[in-house]
Amino acid sequence: MPSREPLVCIVAGGGDVDALGPALTALDPPLSDAAVVLVRLRQPTPVSAAVVHAVVDQLRHRGCDPVVVGSSISSYDRDRGHRSVSELARQAGLGGRTPAGAAYDVVDLGADLVGAPVPGTSVLSGRLVSRCWVESPTRVVVGRAVTDLTEGYAACLRTLLGAAPEVAGADPADVGADLLTHLPPTLAVVDALAASVGPDGGRLPQPLDSRALVVATDLLAADSATAALLGLDRSAAPLFERALLAVGPPTGRTEGRLASLDGAHAAHPLARAAAGSVAAEPRLARVLSAATGGPDDAAEPGDPVLTTLRDLLTPLVVAADDPAGHLPLTAVLGAVGAARLGALGWSTTFDKDTVDRREVPLGFDPAAYPVDRYDGLPAFFAPFDALVEELPENADGMRWRLVDGATVFEVARDVRADFDQWVARVDVAAGISLMADYLGGRRVTVSSTARGGTTRTRQAERNLYLPQPNYLATWGGEPIDVCKIELVERSTDTHRLTWRTVSSPNGSADYDDGSLTFSRTPGGTRVVVRGRQLFALPDSWSGVDLASVPELRNPLLEEAYRRFFTTTFDNLEACFEGREFRIGRPPMDPAEPLLTRALDLVLGAVSDWAVDQRASASQAESAGGTRDSGTELDAHGFRHVRGPR
Structure with missing residues (x-):
């Protein structure tokens, strides 16, 4: 029985760009007026000019005028020596006119920006996006089917990021999800005529004669189909996984063959996991990306350290698609990942000013909670208020006990500050962001009412703190x-x-409920924090049962709370006095050059691996009692055998 779901995606196989027209006829997207075509120009695997030209011809044929083709320069492009959209377009064969004679302009979508028309819950709120993308009635994304070492694969979602400048401190997956939610494309096309596969097909091209084209009115359907063609789980890409949470799965059907393409293969999952651990740090992600493959055609000369790293790292990536070949890369990236975690642990504990601050979306819809859920919060917390009021104070003035595994507590400080002056300078609504170890977040007002001398403001918030x-x-x-x-x-x-x-969002807390109260006192202001908290322990502590050793748990718990809330109260006083108190540093600007320190960290790991390989080879030769003077081991760990002269 035929499905009643609407058709949203077509996978046309075994043909060429001529399949685009019939696919558009079947999908019947609303195409009219001015159109912008956002295309993948990333070297060395840009989208095919033939596909872009076919899209332009079809748009013009269906009444779109004018049609512009564009992209924007990202840190990926700059790190690989590219500075100009027009030059990247020229390299991709996009010269402003299709073989059929349709004219189009090539534009830099990052050159003319406008405030993002998004709600305050979005990570793009207060940010800029492409004016052309916002104002065009018809928006088209054209990606290319490629595998990716850190992201699994890339298609249209990765290309969609070109509609907005990179947001410092934000996860690209959050940016992509918000673009898809608030500024979605009308049409998504994936060039799979020559899908690029292998451990990192986007940077190390291995084109297949795949002759497929994916055309969709739902971008997630297009990327989902692309993942199937490449033989990968669609959620292997963090961009897809996050977008799926934001907008839900595609709501229509896909027609066409979704079996894996003949010859499709990707990086071994262990290598991909190790690369993902490294890429969790934005600076290292950029180094790994820039040092894989290349140098690209027409690229500016690279940093000498980057060139050396590229020569060492690329052969390891090339070999990373089979059960044995991936081991050297996995070991190297595992060492870099371990060094990253060690540095993060140090900075979190001893040097908090070097931790990057974060930008995030709200992460949920505040309208999903009715007004009475907000207004009922004091009643919800009242039992915990009553509990702590009956508890004795410890030596530090803290009251606490465990309830269902969670810590229910109260801490307080009396401040010699006039109450009216205090509340004028220290906004209780922003209280959570004033606490210790705050990395970033987002807060939006939902509604306000006033009655009987009391104003009530309902708000929603997301907070990130250090572990x-x-x-x-x-x-x-x-x-x-x-x-x-x-x-x-x-x-x-x-x-x-x-x-x-x-x-x-990351499963770090079962409970983090509480209250912050400022009260007028004869001596000034009393500040009270009450809470119910239960945070998740890291996997490495899964076998530790602190509850069974209260003589160890209790001092650790009390010391942790003493440190956190002593700093929190100090922060509140600093806010009152106008002093700086936030931890962390501004996140890396995507426009800044690659840091030599990040380059050295990866280069050091690769070099150490090469040295270990030489040492292992030398020991093996010694154990055999002979040394073959006709062989030598190069910097990549490969053995060279001299032939007869």
């Missing part, structure tokens, strides 16, 4: 990442913020 306690970072502990609904109550003598966790 708690900080030393867990050394053991792989994740940052605390929690989404909350909140109620702010302000009256003459009391300002109070109450919150409840609704989700934890």
Whole structure:
């Protein structure tokens, strides 16, 4: 029985660009007026000019006018020596006119920007995006089917990122998800005429004669079909996984053959996992990307250190698609990943000013919670209020006990500051972002009401903190990442913020509920924090049962809370006095050049591996009692045998 789901994607196999017209007729997307075609220009695997020209011809044939073709320069391009969209377009064979005679302009979508028309919940809120992309009635994305060492594969979602400048401190997956949610394309096309496969097909081209074209009105359907053609799980790509959470799965059907292409292969999963661990640090991600393959045609000369690293790393990546060949790359990247975690553990514990701050979307829809859920927060927390009020204080003035495995607590400080002046300078609504170890987040107002001398403001917030306690970072502990609904109550003598966790995007918290209260006192202001917290331990601590050793757990817990809230209260006083108090540093600017320190870290790991290979070879020869003077081991670990003269 035929499916009643609407047709959203067609995989046309065994042909060429002539398949585009019939696919558009079957899909019938709304194509009209001005059109922008956002294309993959990334070297060394840009989209085929034939596919782009076919798209332009079809748009013109269906009434779109004018049609522009564009992209933007990203850190990927700059790191590989490219500075100009027009030059990248020229290299890709896009000269401004199709073989059929249709004219189009090539534009830099990053040259003319406008404020992103997105809600405050978006990571793009307050940011700039391409004016051309925003204002064009018809938007088309043309990607290419390629495998990717760190992302599994790339297709249209990766290309869609060209509609906005990179956001410092934000995960590209969040940016891609928000672009797809708020500024989606009308049409998505994937050039799979010559899919590039292998351990990193995007940077080390291995084209197949695949002769397939993916055409869709749903971008996720297009990328899902591309992953199938490449023989990969569609959620192997972090971009797809995040977008799937944001907008949900495609709601229509796909027609065409979705079997893996003959000859499709990718990096071994262990190598990909090791690369993903390295790429979690943006600076290292850029180094790994720039040092794989190349140098690209027409690229500017690269950094000498990068050139050396490329010569060492690329052969390891080339071999990383089989059960044995991936081991050297996996070992090297594993060493870099371990060094990254070690450096992160040190900075988290001892040098917090070197930790990057973060930019994130809200992560949930605050409108999904009715007003009474916000207004009911004080009643929700009232049992915990009553519990802590009956508890004795410890030596540091903290009251606490465990309830269902969570720590229910109260800490307080009296501040010699006039209450009215205090609340004028220290906004209780922003209280969570003023606490210790805050990395970043997002807060949006939902609604406000006033009654009987008390104003109520309902708000939603997402917060990221350093792992708690900080030393867990050394053991792989994740940052605390929690989404909350909140109620702010302000009256003459009391300002109070109450919150409840609704989700934890990275699973770092089961509970992080609480309240922050400022109260007028004869001596000034009393600040009270109450909470219920239960944070996840890192996997490496999975066998540790601290609850069974209270003589160890209790001092550790009390010391962690003492440190955190002593700093929190100090932060609040610094805010009142106008002093700087936030930890961390601004995140890396995507436009800044590659850091030599990051290059050296990866180069050092590769060089150490090569030295180990030489030592192993030397020991093997010694054990055999002979040394073959006609052989030698190069810097890549490969043995060369001299032939007869």
